[in-house]
Amino acid sequence: xxxxxxxxxxxxxxxxxxxxxxxxxxxxxxxxxxxxxxxxxxxxxxxxxxxxxxxxxxxxxxxxxxxxxxxxxxxxxxxxxxxxxxxxxxxxxxxxxxxxxxxxxxxxxxxxxxxxxxxxxxxxxxxxxxxxxxxxxxxxxxxxxxxxxxxxxxxxxxxxxxxxxxxxxxxxxxxxxxxxxxxxxxxxxxxxxxxxxxxxxxxxxxxxxxxxxxxxxxxxxxxxxxxxxxxxxxxxxxxxxxxxxxxxxxxxxxxxxxxxxxxxxxxxxxxxxxxxxxxxxxxxxxxxxxxxxxxxxxxxxxxxxxxxxxxxxxxxx
Ligand code: FAD
Numbered sequence: 645x646x647x648x649x650x651x652x653x654x655x656x657x658x659x660x661x662x663x664x665x666x667x668x669x670x671x672x673x674x675x676x677x678x679x680x681x682x683x684x685x686x687x688x689x690x691x692x693x694x695x696x697x698x699x700x701x702x703x704x705x706x707x708x709x710x711x712x713x714x715x716x717x718x719x720x721x722x723x724x725x726x727x728x729x730x731x732x733x734x735x736x737x738x739x740x741x742x743x744x745x746x747x748x749x750x751x752x753x754x755x756x757x758x759x760x761x762x763x764x765x766x767x768x769x770x771x772x773x774x775x776x777x778x779x780x781x782x783x784x785x786x787x788x789x790x791x792x793x794x795x796x797x798x799x800x801x802x803x804x805x806x807x808x809x810x811x812x813x814x815x816x817x818x819x820x821x822x823x824x825x826x827x828x829x830x831x832x833x834x835x836x837x838x839x840x841x842x843x844x845x846x847x848x849x850x851x852x853x854x855x856x857x858x859x860x861x862x863x864x865x866x867x868x869x870x871x872x873x874x875x876x877x878x879x880x881x882x883x884x885x886x887x888x889x890x891x892x893x894x895x896x897x898x899x900x901x902x903x904x905x906x907x908x909x910x911x912x913x914x915x916x917x918x919x920x921x922x923x924x925x926x927x928x929x930x931x932x933x934x935x936x937x938x939x940x941x942x943x944x945x946x947x948x949x950x951x952x953x954x955x956x957x958x959x960x961x
Contacts, residue, residue: 645735646817647764648849650689651877651940658935660961661879662944662953663692663737666718676724679948680732686957690735691728692766692852692943695721697743700775716744722753726760735763737819741770742792746784750795751805758814766819766852767793767843778829789820790842797847820844822851822878824865828899837872844874851876852943855883855894857926858903859933880934883945884952885923887916924955931960 650659662683667675680691698716705711725736738757745753757765769789772779781787786795798804802813820843823836830836840851851874856862866878885894891907894900906926913919931942942960944953 645689645763646849647690647735647737647819648817648877650735651850654940656938658939658961659689659941660686660944660957661688661690661692661941662946662950663694664724664946664948665694666696666720666724667948668717669719673724673727675948676727677731679946679950680728682950682954683946683957684732686954686961688734690737690764691732692737692739693721693724693728694718695739695741695768695770697741697770697773699773722756722760725757725762729761737764737766738762739766739768740792740796741768742781742786742789743770743773743779744782744785746782747786747795747805748784750785750792751799754796754799754814754816757816763815764817764819765796766821767796767848768821788839790839790846793818793820793843793846793848800847817850818848819850819852819879820848821854822865822869823854824856824861825854825900827854833868837868837874840869841872841874844876849876850879852879853881854898854900855881855945856900857885857906857930858901859930859937861901862934862939863937877940879941879943880939881943881945882927882931882934883947884927884956885910886920886949886952888913888919890923920952924952927952927956928959931956935960 664676664679696718698714701713701715702710703713721738725738728736767789786792796816796818799814800816802808802810822840826833826836862880869878888910891910909922910919913922934942946953
């Protein structure tokens with residue numbers, strides 16, 4: 645079922661959903677089930693699975709020469725989605741990224757998803773490879789989420805890359821990313837909104853936000869979206885602080901601010917166990933407020949560790 649229909653059917657009740665990373669190569673599908681099982685009691689109507697671009701590793705040969713090898717550490721997004729649908733009978737939402745794919749490969753991936761009965765995709769540009777200082781598009785691929793979105797929309801209209809297939813139109817409900825605190829590359833919030841609006845005008849039907857810890861940022865973002873004619877559901881993305889290192893890593897990696905009361909509470913902790921408690925308690929309060937203001941879904945970035953999310957969901961749902 646489409647995410648927009650799940651939201652409509654909920655009639656204003658806030659839903660629970662979460663996302664997982666594919667396990668690193670060498671781990672079995674059981675790692676995924678272990679991350680999902682503890683969260684099924686909260687009835688997620690859908691579960692997202694992230695996509696990861698290939699990166700480079702350097703292999704040293706006996707001669708001492710280093711060989712640069714292209715390597716995907718976390719393959720399996722599409723297969724994991726199929727396994728989720730099969731085992732849990734809920735919708736699985738694969739993330740679809742520009743990086744690492746030619747347009748042909750994207751077309752074939754979308755055909756696979758359609759054959760598997762997947763109704764929703766989250767369309768993204770994708771992160772840069774770790775070795776690259778900024779995002780470099782794959783030759784023959786897309787540079788922005790808008791370009792990838794255009795390809796999905798064309799397929800929804802039966803327009804494939806090299807021919808039209810009126811009898812085989814895909815019917816994907818497409819979500820896109822939104823940034824309450826601005827995407828780090830956008831010169832200003834206004835320009836970022838311009839492209840977000842473009843994504844929605846092109847056919848995106850819901851937005852999932854970057855994580856945030858200050859609900860007023862989400863409220864302001866939703867308000868600005870509505871003022872700019874962006875009227876699709878805006879799903880808050882959420883992640884509790886679980887370690888003191890995250891006071892530095894989250895702002896650095898995700899370009900977000902942490903509220904002063906949260907950072908001070910973490911600084912005052914005497915152990916990492918205490919930090920985790922503070923992070924979970926903070927997120928419970930944040931989520932209760934989001935439910936009160938009518939967020940359509942609370943979407944958790946579980947990073948495949950279900951325990952903190954389970955504690956929060958127990959307190960909120
Ligand atoms: P875009 O919408 O393409 O925007 C990128 C930048 O370019 C922005 O600054 C925007 O203002 C600007 N821009 C947009 N369109 C245009 C245009 N047409 N012309 C010029 N400028 C433009 N990364 C992964 O690798 N895998 C994942 O699974 C993944 N999941 C994510 C899920 C969520 C909910 C979020 C919020 C992020 C996720 N990311 C993931 C990270 C994401 O790929 C990065 O944040 C990336 O830097 C931007 O992706 P985007 O889709 O927002 O890009």
